[in-house]
Amino acid sequence: MASTHTKNHDYHIIDPSPWPALGGLGAFLMALGGVAWMRALNSDSFEVLGLDLANAKYWIFAIGTVLTLYVMYAWWSDTIKEGHEGHHTRVVTLHMRYGMMMFIASELMFFVAWFWAFFDASLFPGEAVQVARAEFTGGEWPPAGIEVIDPFHLPLYNTIILLLSGTTLTWGHHALLNGDRRGLIAGLAVTVALGVLFTGVQAYEYIHAPFGFSGSIYGATFFMATGFHGFHVLVGTIFLLVCLLRAIGGDFTPQKHFGLEAAAWYWHFVDVVWLFLFVFIYVWGSWGATYAH
Template sequence: MISNSHHYFILSFSPWPLISSMNSFNLLLSLLIFLKFNSFICFSLNILNIIVSSFIWWMIYSDEFNLEGKNSFNLDLGLKFSMILFISSEIFFFFSFFWSYFHFFLSPNMEIGLNWPSNMVEAFDCLNVPLINTLVLLSSGMTVTMSHHFLINGKFKLSSFYLMITIFLGVIFTILQLMEYFSSFFSISDSTFGTSFFMLTGFHGIHVLIGTIFLFTTFMKMFSIISSKNDWLSFELASWYWHFVDVVWIFLYFLLYYLNS
């Protein structure tokens, strides 16, 4: 039942938030299993579960707004503020890993010859795959901005075209990142550099995957029968998140690749 005494609607029961939370917890467990027993299948299945549950949850959320008309101006402001808080929490999340990285970068241990990275670790060439990934991700930031611009001006075909390019670039980035992992000469357990490298780039890769799902959900909404101003809001929130991912990668490229190349 919807109350008329406030500007928000009472959420109906949905199992998808609980399912998504359980999948996120299982992802961490599968990551530990992967690191301990080198079982990539369990980790891959949990990533697939997160993709499917997140996509279904966002589509149901879209139907509540577009088909049932449960959105309002105050709710839009609340969603924007929630996204700002979420991105702020993500900034502090990455800040903690950058802090750890600088701790080892500025004061390497004597056991590794006071070198960073150690002589046993062969760092990646910053002008190879990392540079390509940087160009890919920065290009995707440009295309998502153009797509948002065309969406606001009512040019849905051009908007969907540039959004499709953005999603494609996000997938290309993920594939190149996985190829780099499999071709790496060091692992997450090889010195503090290996741990810092895979933790930072790994969590960033997960954020790229989440952002790609977010953009793909927005892309699917463009072809729905009913569209509303909330389509613009969801696109705006997705573009905020995508630009945040771009900025984090610029720091990662400079600190992990350029300085250690």
């Protein structure tokens, strides 16, 4: 009987799962609620099938968010369970690596779009057009009259934090490879703490920023690029926190730890993106402007 359950191939056919359909539904509700929310901000209605969804924008967005988060938890829990059951064979693990590489590549192109918007406005300020409530740049960059954030104050502090976090994460990873679980847990704990610190510093910076999102093209490109990076830091911190909890629970071995590797790849990607943001948006993009203190 035991031989009938023995794997004689490297592939794993998963059981029928509701998570793809529920995940799509959650994302759709989030998008629908988000559109209704933005229409309501402009005092516009948003009718679908004769119903004005602008009146229920918060509920639609909240239901979609909760459903999406639950699907993420349940789906990844199933993936971890499959790994414990031995379904993550050599070929399956290889394909998971390819999937993570493609995901990071798509994230890279996502940030290319925001850098493109920034360089388009900063390299050709005289050609900037007035859209929505954004101002003309006045033919210079940063736009005339805008005080910018000192890149060698909080941004430099956050740069040091992220570089340190990459170091502590590598420490934890190498500790695992050498069979040192205490070192793994310590490295992950410090990395998560540094991620939380980065987010706190960026939130403080945003609260005290001398310009707003809608006040100028400079503010719009700045907040979109750095804000989405901050969101990725938050996601990466949660990713590493889950890895920390799994490590405390006894998961990961020197031979089987793709979940940790995927989190490390993602975190190092976030580190590299921040270095480009710091150099080009904070330092080069504010060159010659008046710093706000």
